[in-house]
Amino acid sequence: MAWRPRRRTAIAVLATIVVLAPIAWFWQRSLVPGDLSPMEMGFADYGGGPATHAHHGQDVGTLTGPSGPADVVVDLVARQERFDIPGRGPMDGITLNHTSPGPEIVAKQGDLVQVTLQNESVPDGITLHWHGVDVPAAEDGVAGVTQDAVQRGQSHVYRFVAKDVGTYWYHSHQVSHEQVKKGLWGVLIVEPTANDVVAAVHTYDKVRTVNGGYGERRVAAPGSTVRVRLINTDNGPWAAWVDGAPYRVVAVDGTEVNAPPEVSNKSVLVTAGGRVDLQVTMPQGSAIRIGLGGGPTTLVIGEGNAPAGAEPRERVDLLSYGKPAQLGFDPAKATRVFRYDIGRRPGFLDGRPGLWWTINGHQYPDVPMFMVTEGDVVRMTIKNTSGQVHPMHLHGHHVVVLSRDGVAATGSPWWTDSLNVEDDESFEVAFVADNPGIWMDHCHNLPHAAQGLVTHLMYSGVTTKFHLGGSASNQPE
Structure with missing residues (x-):
């Protein structure tokens, strides 16, 4: 009978609707x-x-930093351009003042910092977020929440007081999953000490670097105390440790640790975005090596040969490290x-x-x-x-x-x-x-x-x- 094929067709259409309608609803809702x-x-x-x-109430844009003369004045110009990674060659990315990482910003505690960000040629717009710095809300640098993205030919001024001593960094918060990887980031240190060594790890398109280069050696006198400021600008955690000397974990994310004990043969985890400061007394007659998650990217401090150790099996547990306060x-x-x-x-x-x-x-x-x-x-x-x-x-x-x-x-x-x-x-x-x-x-x-x-x-x-x-x-x- 003719009605049977029509019935089968109608049933098939109805079944299709029953299956696809919820999918279409979830698609639309998403x-x-x-x-x-x-x-x-x-x-x-x-x-x-x-x-x-x-x-109803106060607009976030009014929650700005203080007015008045700034103690630290920085001008940053962002460009989409080709730059060189020492030891690895050129790459296409984003620079600040023709470099990546951008200029290191250094302030004393209580300084009023003023940063003018200019976008010369980054097509998607840019911002700067001060990672770990508890700035006033209008200075937070999040596109669509605290400001509009700074488009090509535009500029934006950030002002905040560096109230907390510590290790911080800054990076784009506009298309950040692409722009940070391409190089729009830098280091911010509040109240540095005389023997600071920064170790900012960043991966540019599968090229892993420390402080923008393939590796680094820094000089430090035997017996001197060195503060190593570890910064993880990547998307995943890595472990850090010291080969050749014991160390202390003296700060986490810009906050000092109370009564940190000395540790040996242990690593400490540095999560994505996180910072950990280590304090090391330099040994006599040899250098030390800072392990930065394994692989060839390391930091050597001191003169002479440095031991080449592997990642320790044990790890510092910050839940029980140091003394209560x-x-x-x-x-x-x-x-x-x-x-x-x-x-x-x-x-x-x-x-x-x-x-x-x-x-x-x-x-x-x-x-x-x-x-x-x-x-x-x-x-x-x-x-x-x-x-x-x-x-x-x-x-x-x-x-x-x-x-x-x-x-x-x-x-x-x-x-x-x-x-x-x-x-x-x-x-x-x-x-x-x-x-x-x-x-x-x-x-x-x-x-x-x-x-x-x-x-x-x-x-x-x-x-x-x-x-x-x-x-x-x-x-x-």
Whole structure:
């Protein structure tokens, strides 16, 4: 009968609709608006505290650094151009003042720093984020949140006080997963000591470097004390150690460690975006070698031959390293308690199929916004069940680690702004909400952030006029 083929066709069409309709719905739902305000992202998570409303009040652009004469004045010109990696040859990338890394910025504690960033020829626009420096919100350098990307022919001025001694760095926060890798970064040191040695590790298109070169040797007198400032500008963690002498871990992410003991035959982890300062007394009659994650990229300090050791099996555990000290606040009196559960699931992101990161079961941009009021004591549990390691970075604040996998911290207060969270690992951290603004809280494996592993810490009464996308083409990751 003729009706039978028609019936089979109708059934096939209906079955196709039943299968494709949910896929089409999820595809449509995944599309990210091309002009999205951070104020409209996701949903509010008040952490068990009173509801706050961030849609009316002070604009983030007014939360600027102080006026008046600057103590440190730096002019940086960004260019898309070819530059040379000593020992490895030329490459195409992005420079600041014709070099990558950009000029090292040095300030004394309390200095007012003024940096003028000019974009001469970078087509996607640029910004500068002061990684680990708790600047006023307007100076944070995040495209679409605290400013518009600086387009070709434009400039932008950053002003902030270098209030905390320590090791920091700066980098683009516009298309950052591409621009940082291509060279738009540099080192910032507040209150350097006489015998500082910087070891900033960066990979340019599979070429791994230290301080922009293939390797480096620095001079230091026998018996002198050297401070080695380790900086990880890459997307994954690596271990550092010292061959030829014992050492102390004297600072983490710009904060001094209390009563650090001497260690030998141990490595220390430096996560993506993180900084660790080591103190070494130079031995008599030989050099030392700083292992930087293995491979040929190393730093040698001193005269003569340096031992060539392998990565130690044991590692310094910052959870129990050093001695306890006062925090300055009581985490037990938290007014907001949040969870930051990192997962992964198949689906669509902006219409693209794949495996995508989730925060508390939600996918970007429909993720929780952590809402706080100035003065809140905040506790947060960061749990990772995504199958990969994530270096988590909260802008504008340092957090103190309270526990890892339920084991309480017993050593020096472990203050950090870049926390390495392994798969199946959980950290509880705490901080005081003392820097009003809208602050990114994201994975510093920058491709992960570009794939949606990002949310915001939002203060009550603070708003922003800037948009992701839009006419400025703001793309913070």
